[in-house]
Amino acid sequence: MAEQYTVLEGAESFHFEGNRVGVLVSHGFTGTTQSMRPLGKAFADAGYTVCGPRLKGHGTHYEDMEKTTFHDWIQSIEEGYQWLQKRCDTIYMCGLSMGGTLSLYMAEKYSGLKGIVLINAAIEVPDMETATTMKDTRFIDAIGSDIKKPNVQELAYEKTPVQSIREIVGLMEQVRLDLNKVTCPTFIFVSNEDHVVPPYNSEVIYKEIQSEVKEIISLKESYHVATLDNDQAYIIEKALEFISKH
Template sequence: MKSGQKSLFDRHTAWQRFKLRYFGAKPWSGPGQVGPDQAPPALPNATFFHAGGKAAVLLIHGLTGTPTEMRFLGKTLAEAGFTVYGCQLAGHCGTEEDLVRTHWPDWYASVEQAYAEVRKKHDIVFVAGLSMGSLLSMHLAANHPGEIKGLGLLSTTLRYDGWAIPRLSFLLPLFLHTPLGLRYRFVENYPYGIKDDRLRQRVVANMTSGNSAEAGNLGMTGHSLRQLLSLVELVKREMPAIDTPAMIIHASNDDVCSIWNARYIESHLGGTRELLLLDDSYHMVTVDKQRKEVGRALASFFAARTDPQALVRDHVTAS
């Protein structure tokens, strides 16, 4: 190899190393595709229901996610005697174009609608959410003071600062306020929030095959991220006034959002709170290696705030 060629090769590999260190493997993959202004198609219905006792739990999935990521938790809570409802957020379980058509108030409207239906049947209601679903849970509690008996805040995402997030992610809010940033498509990085190798392979296979109703979307446009950040700022302002008891569950080694997020909630919520840190999970704590521990802890937390008679199964059926 000639010296000039070697120098060029060295410069190229150095640049690749720089990109991986500061921008990640695939922080974005090009312009997002925004569909035409037309009525969105019908999305798959991935909601679920488990009959149980008089006390109910509403479960809320995360951004680009699906109710499927809450199903195991739902079964665990149902086995503990709760009636469980898994809701589906607007624009989710379809394509990225479906998601782009929605804004955070649309996602929250899905939660309000689901909560209203649950309240028709149950006087005792708990709410738990994963990642952005945790934010929506807190916003729901802020809008219904004194009604919700307890919150489960799982892997709450206030900022993307986990170890798998690109080093320059702190510039994301500025980038999203540009026309280019709004249309760029951001793609998840390895390990995709899952420490369990076998489960990760199955989830990634579903995402890459387009099975979003089962595994969610692999990426999202800047539009959706900007909506998330707007919701974060609102919920931060609401936290001191939220006096609903809360259990905060977070992985110590979360690859998406660091333990800082859990500590922030712990110090800013207005009500009583408990913090559980997991040592063998990543971001998706409801499906990862310690999913059973998450379910047991949340069931215990909710049960302690429930009349034992309310956990007696009464064969509630879906309307």
């Protein structure tokens, strides 16, 4: 029988019922919905219907994550998208880190997506590519909680499965090849200093997507997990502006 893992407190999926405009929000690799809850709540307070899925294998135990593939993570997002489709006429997506990668994937695949907001999205992380070649190592140190603001902790795994790194690298490669399929309005936030995803990722995304409406904005006071960092209020303000405009 498969081992059952309990979901960590604060890592649960969240849903807010609102109007006919939906926002799908996605957390990142080894992280949890905790990193996106402030944004989700802000979207809900603005009247939108919000879905923040917990990606499969996340928010439980890193050994649970080790068993999942990037197809499982896509499925978690697609289920959230379907939940919103039943309630909304228009859907936007907002993602942090691998959540940004998944937002790009959805924009590549679903022409119905009205717009995407990317926060330090990942399409190429050389350190991760190096880690995939490790033969006799099952887990490496954590990548979570890259936050500039003092005394703020991201709820994330304390170890990273090497097998899961192989999965995210596969996802990034696939998404990068199809960036030219992204045509919806896109708003990109990029931290000037990020110790997880090199900031040049956002420049590549900006150049290669085919969206007529696209904007890139620097975050000067946040590291990788910008949604929990000093620029949180600014991200919320700009993301709400973007959704109401498009």
